Amino acid sequence: MKTKRCLGCWHLGFLGFLTTVWLNSFADRALPQNTPSNIQADDTLGAESSQIIQNFQGQPLEVITGGATRSINLFHSFREFNISEGREAYFSSPNTDIQNILARVTGRNRSEILGRLGTFGESKANLFLINPNGILFGKNASLDVDGSFAATTANAIQFGETGNFSATNPEVPQLLAINPSAFLFSQINKTASIQNNAIAPTGKDPAGFDAVGLRVPDGKSLLLLGGNVSMDGGQLNALGGRVELGGLAESGNINLVLDGDNLRLGFIENVTRADVSLTNQAAIYVEGTDGGHITVNARNVEILAGSLLSAGIGQGLGTPETKAGDITLNATEQVKVEQGSQIRNDVFPNATRRGGDLTITTKELFVRDGAKVGTNTFAAGKGGNLTINASNSVQLIGTSINGRSSLSTFAGRGSTGDVGNLTINTQDLLVRDGAEISSSTLGAGKGGNLSVNAIGRVQVVGRSADDSFSSGLFASANQGSTGDAGNLIITTKDLLVRDGAEVIVSTFSTGKGGNLTVNASNSVQLIGTSADGSFSSGLFAEATLDSIGDAATGEAGNLTITTKELLVDDGAEVSASTFGASKGGDLTIKVQNLLVQNGARVTAGTFGAGKGGNLIVNASNNVQLIGTSADGSVASGLGTPASRGSTGDAGDLTITTKDLSVRDGARITAYTFGRGTGGNLNVNASNSVQLIGTSTDGDFPSALLATAQPSSTANAGNLTINTQDLLVRDGAQVSASVFGRGQGGNLTVNALNSVQLIGTSADGRFSSGLFADVRGRLSGDGGDLTINTRDLLVRDGAQVGTGTLGRGKGGNLTVNASNSMKAISGSADDRLPSGLFSSAQPGSTGDGGNFTINTQDLLVMGAQVSTGTFGRGKGGNLTVNANHVQLIGKTVNDIDPSGLFTATEQGSTGNAGDLTINTRQLFVRDRAGVFVNSRGTGNAGIMTIxxxxxxxxxxxxxxxxxxxxxxxxxxxxxxxxxxxxxxxxxxxxxxxxxxxxxxxxxxxxxxxxxxxxxxxxxxxxxxxxxxxxxxxxxxxxxxxxxxxxxxxxxxxxxxxxxxxxxxxxxxxxxxSSLQNSLTELSQNLIDTNALLANSCIVRSQEKQQSSFIITGTGGLPNRPSDASMSNYSTGDVRNITNENTSFHWKKGDPIIEPQGVYRLWDGKLVMSRECQND
Structure with missing residues (x-):
């Protein structure tokens, strides 16, 4: 009894000491007088059992004293432990040595903490609450602890090798004098969980904002370890400290690491985890001056309905030495962040130093309905890195009233810190319905790199339901920023971007745009547009315009695609472009096969003063461009444009492949509409180049074009084709033309085997062909057109032409066909002749170019080859160097003759050029001809053959x-x-x-x-x-x-x-002596019987005769005037046999052909064969 009284006096004395210091805070809160909380100590600690003082000093307060002290640890044990709403319960720390207060519940009911739970005393001890049946923190629950706090449904807490403090095996070993080392889950209660709904006010955070919910002192740890852990609107606060959530669903151990008075959990890999969920605006805050970690280890993690995980350096906080803590989510199955919820690790305005990282490791990650996961900097500190490791998939879907679902790293306006990197490692990535993955800067810092590594596939699909946002991956330097954008790298097996989705690297300001690199081991598919056609699916590297129309001054980044199969379809785009004074990036494509169809486009262009980037396509197998958009308004194509109003030069376009096919109105273009020079177009196809047909409506011929358009004042680029075989048919065209004031580029075709130009478009509007024209009245000179091949065929209305419609000189036309050149027949409707032309057209003042043909055999049949003038300029000269020249027949409608022409046409004033033919044989027949006529007022040319x-x-x-x-x-x-x-x-x-x-x-x-x-x-x-x-x-x-x-x-x-x-x-x-001296030959000029011997030839027995053999080359003479080259040879005459033979041939007997010509003894020549010795 004395001992009890003394013990009680000691407690009363200790508490009396606090009456004027600590208890005044309760009076200040003016709490209601409620029924005492249901806190019942058990007897498992024997004489050291916990003591509960109810309604202490008349306050709604339970003070807990007693317990078993073991060195630095104080143990309490309860049958029931609950705190009623409006009440408080405090554990007393009796001396300065106590570092940990551990309270277990051995009964069968969960603990309901509906009021305030705290500690007080001589030390700032950590508080552990252990109840295997579960723990509930109500809406008005709060913490007032001096150290870290851990609530767990574990069965026991391990203390190294000395034993454990168990709620299910309550015997207490005597040597639990060291720090706890693990939480033991040996008897799992499937219904046991930890639920936090606390939203009671807890004062101000270090940045001056109101805080609510459960809170530990700044810099301390707050651990909730289940079973399942859920937060329904509740909040947790460990500002500058650590919050950890997690649990086990099966037996196992969770390590506990103590770093001073900070606690940290250690999950091992081979345990079955429980679930963690936050919903209804639940929140976890750890941002502060320093540190601030959030760690969640679970099977499934759900962050729903506006819930939040927030770490970082708070507004106005931090020092040059501080670093924000990290957010780490580790879920063996799924992480879901949905319905406007957020996970963020930020460096807030006016804060300093580096932000922390954010890492999510899971099997599947879902970010939906406007949810956001990101690291951001709004100050001088560098933003943290965001890393996603999802072994199965990552899915970002949709938007909400708060914006789009996103994974992002970001630097806000006015910040100077760099943006953190964003890395996604997964099997499959899906971004759809307006969601985004982005790394961007609005400040002076550099944007972070965005890297996607997806072993399976990456899908970026569609736009938001309200059509406000395109789904996409973005790395950008935004309006007002001065920092460079980061790079965007996608490494996967298959990439799909469709229905208006976008993958973009861009700069809107002075910083450089990042590079966009796609490495897809199997395929890249870019398909379609948004539903209204306003936004193309695609890959883009841009230096673009800001919201008020000002152009970026930073250089655009490069765009590189490496894959086996690249499909750009149905209005989709691949583009590297500049709208400002800076240089556009290069677009490089490395594939086996490239298919661009249905109005899709691949371009590298300039819309401003900057030089456009180059477009380089390396396709080991083939490149195919097919058709137009569904409405026929946009041709499928590859291009390097300098657009209207631009002053920068266009880039070059180079295609290296085995086979190139352009059909059904598709086109490949290198052109300028502005003051910048057009780019060069180079095609290197080791096997073949085919251009076929027109668009369905007939408005777009399939084409290769290097042109300067009407609004341009600059020169067009050159167009060069290197291949084995070139086929242009059914209205398709290859053109290097100038419509503006600049010079035209040269068109050069090097085809080792053949060039075939065949037919016209179905409606007859377009001739298939090769053209290098000056089509503007004020244009400069046209470029030259050169064809180097073995065989050139132009037929059925196809044409080859150089010419001028203006004051510029037409380019020269040169054909080097080592074997043959054939121009044959007109178009199917008889409206257009086939032909090769170099002309100065009506209204022109410039001279036409010269035309030279070098070939072995030239055939012009139903076609025309000409130079001429319809205007004031002089027609060019036509020179033919060939072994054989054949000109046959008439052209369309059987009116105009086939042939070679240099002419001035009616209404012209310029002189015609000269026509020269150097050949062995010239054959002209059936109304064909060679013409050097003048139908105008200019001189006719001179014909030399x-x-x-x-x-x-x-x-x-x-x-x-x-x-x-x-x-x-x-x-x-x-x-x-x-x-x-x-x-x-x-x-x-x-x-x-x-x-x-x-x-x-x-x-x-x-x-x-x-x-x-x-x-x-x-x-x-x-x-x-x-x-x-x-x-x-x-x-x-x-x-x-x-x-x-x-x-x-x-x-x-x-x-x-x-x-x-x-x-x-x-x-x-x-x-005159030959006049009338020719004699008509008889019908039987030669007696064949006199030439044929009816027996074989033998030598005479009476006299041996010598033999004389005549040999010759055989065949016909090279020219009719030459001597014969085919003298008959004579054979040897052999001895006659003794056998008398007689042979008379009759109809039906076999014909034995002679073997040679034999000279008999009398000089007579006969045809026979040698006799055989039997």
Missing amino acids: NADTIRLDNQASLNANTRSPNKDPNREQATINLNTQNLTLRRNSSITTNASGENVIGGNININTKFLIAPENSRISANSDNFRGGRVRINAQGVFVGNKLSDVSNYITATSGVGLSGSVDVNSPDN
């Missing part, structure tokens, strides 16, 4: 007719010069230099030949209708015209319609 043989047949013609007087006294016009071994004209063929019009002299004809043969009403004339005839001069060894000698003057003329005849000079030996 150097050939071994010239043959004109069936109304064929060589024509240099003119309507214009000669304007140049120092130069002839409408002159034909023929230098040949043999000149033949048959069946009404002609050579003419006739003149019509006032005071127009007939042109001259100069023929130097060995033989001139012109029967069957063929003619040579240099006549003039209204003035003096021209001059015909012929130098030949033989001239055979008409049917008799007098026909020369009838068929070779230089007459005048007004009596002023020109001259005809024929210099040839007298061939």
Whole structure:
């Protein structure tokens, strides 16, 4: 009894000491007088049992004394431990040595903490509340502890190797004198959980904001360890300290680490965890001056309905030495952050030093309905890194009234700290319905890098339901920032971006844009637009405009895609661009196969003063561009544009692949609409290049284009194609043209095997072909067009052309076809001839370019090859160097002749160019011809043909007719010069230099030949209708015209319609002796019986004869005038056999062919075979 009284006196004395200090705080709170809380000590501690003083000093307060002291630890044990609403319970620390107060509940009911739980006394001890049946913190619950606080449903707390303090095995070992080391879960109560609903006020945080809920002293730890842990609207506060939530669903141990008076849990990998959930605006706050960690270890973590996890350096807090703590979520199954909830680790305004990191490790992460997970800096401190490790998947979905679902690292306006990096490691990533993953800066600090590593696939899909946000991945330097944007790297197997979603690296200000790099081991698919078509799905690297239309001055980043299969479809885009004065980034694509179709586009361009980036495509297999958008307004394509109003140069476009196909209205373009120079377009296709057809509506021909558009004042770039085979058909086109004031680029085709240009568009509006034109009235000179190939085919209305419509000079056209060049037939509707043209078009003042053909065999059949002028400029020269030249037939509608032309057309004033043919054989037939005509007021050109043989047949013609007087006294016009071994004209063929019009002299004809043969009403004339005839001069060894000698003057003329005849000079030996000396051959000119021996050939027995063998090369002579090259050889004559044979061949017997020609003893030659020895 004395002992009790003394013990009680000691307690009363100790509490009396606090009456004026500590108890005054209770009076200040003026709490109601309630029934005492249900706190019942058990007897497991024996004489050291806990003592409960109820309604202490008349206050709604229970004071707990007694307990078992073991060195630094004080143990309490209760059958029931509850604190009623409006009441308080405090544990007393009797001496300064006490570091830990441990209270267990051995009964079967959970603890309900509805009021205040605290500690007081001589030390600032940590408080542990252990109840395996569960613990509830009500809405008005609060903490008033001096150290850290841990609430757990564990069965026991381990103390190293010395034993444990157990709620289910309540015996207390005597040597629990060390710090606790683990929580033991040996008898799991499946219904036991920890629930925190506390929202009672707890004063101000260090930044001056109101705090509510459970709170430990700043810098201390607050641990809730279940079973399941849930927070329904409740809040936890360990400002600058640590909050840890977690639990086990099966037996196991959780390590406890004490760092001074800070507590930390250690979860091992092989335990089955319980769930943690926060809902209805539940919150955890740890931001402060320093530290501030949040750790959650669970099976499933749910942060729902506006709930919040917040760490970082509070507003105006921190020192140069401080660093914010980290947020770590580790869930073996799922983490869900939904319904506007947030997890954030921030450096708040006016704070200093670095923010903490945020790491989530789980199997599946869901961020939905406007939820946000991020690290941010609003001050000088660097933002922390955000790292997601999700072994299965990460899904970000949707928006809310608070914004879009997001994973982000961010630097706010006015901040100077760098943004943290954002890294996602997962199997599959899904971002959809307006959600985003971003790393961006609005301040002076650099943006963080955004890295996605998805072993399976990355899907970025759609826009928000209200169409306000595109789903996307973003790394940006935003409006007003001066820092550079970070890089964005996606590494995955398959990437899908569709339905208006975007992946963007950008700068809106002075900082540089980051690089966008996609490495997809299998495929990248970019598909579609937003529902209204306003936003294209795609990948973008931009230096762009801010919200008020000001252009960024920082350089755009580069965009690189590496994958096997790249699909850009249905209006989607891949773009590297600049809208400002800075340089645009390069766009590099490394694939096996690239397919761009249905109005999709891949571009690297400039919209401002900066130079556009280059577009580089390396496709080991093929590149295909197909079709247009569904409404036909946008062609699928690759391009490097310098857009309207821009002043920067466009970048170059280079394609390296095996096969390139452009069809159904798709196009590849390098063009300028502004003052900047157009880029070069280079195609390197080791196998083939095919351009086929037009768009469905016929408005867009499939095309390769390097052009300067009408609004441009700059030069167009060059267009070069290197391939094995080039096919352009059904209205497709390849063009290097200038519409503006600049110079046109050169078009060069190097095709080792063939170039085939075939047909027109279905409606006949577009000829398939190659073009290098000056199409603007004020344009500069056009570029040259050069074709280097083995075989060139132009047919069915296809065309090759250089020309000028303005004051610029047309480019030169050169064809080097080592084997053959063929221009054949017109279009299917007979409206357009096939052909190759170099011309100065109506209204032009510039000269047309020259046209040179170098080939082995040239065939023009139903087509035309020409240079000419329709305007004031001079037509170009046409030069043909070929082994064989054939010109056959007429062109469309059987009206215009096929052939070679240099002409001035009606209404023109410029001179025509000259036409030169160097060949072995020129064959012109069936109304085809060679023409150097003038139909305008300019001079006709001069035709010069150097050939071994010239043959004109069936109304064929060589024509240099003119309507214009000669304007140049120092130069002839409408002159034909023929230098040949043999000149033949048959069946009404002609050579003419006739003149019509006032005071127009007939042109001259100069023929130097060995033989001139012109029967069957063929003619040579240099006549003039209204003035003096021209001059015909012929130098030949033989001239055979008409049917008799007098026909020369009838068929070779230089007459005048007004009596002023020109001259005809024929210099040839007298061939009159041949007149009428030809004899018609008999039908049986050769007696075949005299040439064939009816037996084999043997030598005579009477006399041995020697043999003589004649050998020759065989075949026909190279030219008709050559001697025969195929003399018969003679065989040996053998001895005759003794056997008498007689053979008479009759119909039906086998034919034994002779083996050679044999010379008999009398000199006679016979055809026979050798006899065989039996």
